[in-house]
Each structure stands twice: as structure tokens, then as C-alpha cells.
Amino acid sequence: MHDIWNPWHGCKKCSEGCQNCYMFYLDAQRGQDGGKIYRTKAGFRYPLSKTRSGEYKVRSGEMIRVCMTSDFFLEEADPWRDEAWDIIRQRPDVKFFLLTKRPQRVRDHLPKSWGDGWENVMFNVTCENQKRADERIPILLDLPFKHKGIMCAPFIGPVSIRKYLPAGQIEQVLCDGENYGGARPCRYEWVRQLHDECAACNVTFVFCGTGRRFVKEGKMYHLEGSVQSEQARKSGLSFSGKPIQFRLTNSWGYPVPEEQLYKPYFGEHCRTCGMQLICNGCSHCGKCGEKSPGADQAVLGIQGMQGQFGQIQALTSAFPADDNGEA
């Protein structure tokens, strides 16, 4: 499974959610400065990389999360973004998950051929608290994207999106607590409220993880690692709403037949994970000790795979920079 594409690395903090940014934390752990922004080398063209037999490593129908150690709309990345857009354009059979805290920069930095949006791009804004939700969601609703979502992570304050959902543009809402040093608590009632608002509009809601500090019924829980995601799943709050229809095509513009689209495999270990609804599936990394029946996929040229725990970290809490765009 090929979850992450980091065409550039490094960032500048721009809002409350950035305070304990995992990228800065992990870079510091390695003696590096997360404020040093650079274009990755071999990893820059990762979605176009092929196996020895000439097939794309990232398979039709997979979802790639873009710029998980930066922000796709970062000003410093302006010189590189057109090339990245062109790579996205060349893979109309793959879903690209974009997430930004800078939606005000998006309209001026879309590709020339954008029109009313590309089918293979899902655009998300971070809403870590109500202030940022009210600032970013109106911009999100005004932008030309075929698929739009919201990510409340790190979820550090109550957020109501009730007034934004009836427009029907927001297809998915994700939330997750905070991690690492200084993690601020996430509260069950905030998650519950988001769930209820999404349920009322049949919008998919995924409670990805509790974060390190989670408060329920007045009691603070300290959770580390995969337990955060397991507890989120156990809450039973995640659900699939109205299906999101990505009209993926081949490079000639013809729809990719259903049978040619990648089908995720979920192993025994995945059944406890809160991310399953938005995950590309088990990577067969073996870290959980499970010998999966899908292990044969490994010899089909799937390389650079991540463990289930790695995926949780990648999206929500931690992900070390890796020049080849894989981790």
C-alpha cells in the first residue's frame, strides 16, 4: 500500500494546530530543523515510479496522502507545485488526499487546466478549533474541488460544522487527538458532537484516534501508540455515510473498470484499528505478527509498504521525513 507522497519537506507554523507539529518534533529528534524546507529528490516523482515489469508501484484506485511533512500550499513550495500538479494529472486513476491550513492560497495556485476540479483530488482543510473552522470552511466551500473534506486534527477545541454540512459539498470528516510533547487533551464530547452533526447529514465520519490525552466523563486518559486508534474504534462513533464516488480514469480518459481497481486487504490486526474506513489496507509488514493471506501481493511489486501503525502515525501523529516519499 502506498499511502504517502512527500514532494517537499519542512514547513512554517501558521496556526494553533501547528504548535506541537509532529514533523518539527521528529526532525528535532534526528537533529534536523523542520523549518528547513526542501524539495525531495527521488521521492518527488514517486506516484509515477514503476516496478521492473513496467507497472506503476501505486496502483489504480489507491489513495495517496500528499505532503504529510509539509503543507501542499506552503508559499516556499510555489516553485515546485506546478510540477507536482502535473504528476497528479498524470495519475487520474489514483486518489490524492490534499490537506492544508492555507486554503486562502489555493485559488491562485491551481493548475491552468483545473477547470471545475479534477476527479482524483480530495481537498481537505484542517479545523483544529472553531476559529479555524469558521475561517477555513467558507473558503473550502468556495473553491472548485470535486471532493472536499474536513480534518479536525489535532482536535484541540470544540468544533461545530452543522451550518456547513447541509450544502452537501463536504463528503468526509475526520478527527484525531494530539501526540508527542505538550499534547493538548481531546474530549469525548467534542468527538460525539462532530459525529452527531455528520450523522444528521449522512456524511462519513472517522474518529481516527484519541491522541495522547483523552478526556471522557471528567477523567483524563493517557494513551500511547496503537491504543489510541483502538480506543477510537471501540467508541463506535465512526461510520460510512453517503459513498464518495471518485470517477477514476486511465490516461486516455476512460473509466477504470471496477475489477482493475485496487482492493484493500484488512487483516486480523486491522480489525481493531480506527482508521480502517479511510485506509488503503494492510501492508503485510509483519509488525503485528500476523501472517496474512494477502502476502502474495507482496511479490507483485508492492514496495515501500507501511505497517498499520505506520499509517496511523503518518496521517495523525508522526511521520519521519523520507526523501523517497515512502516510509
Ligand code: SF4
Ligand atoms: S506541517 Fe502542518 S502542522 Fe506542521 S507546521 Fe506545517 S502546516 Fe503546521
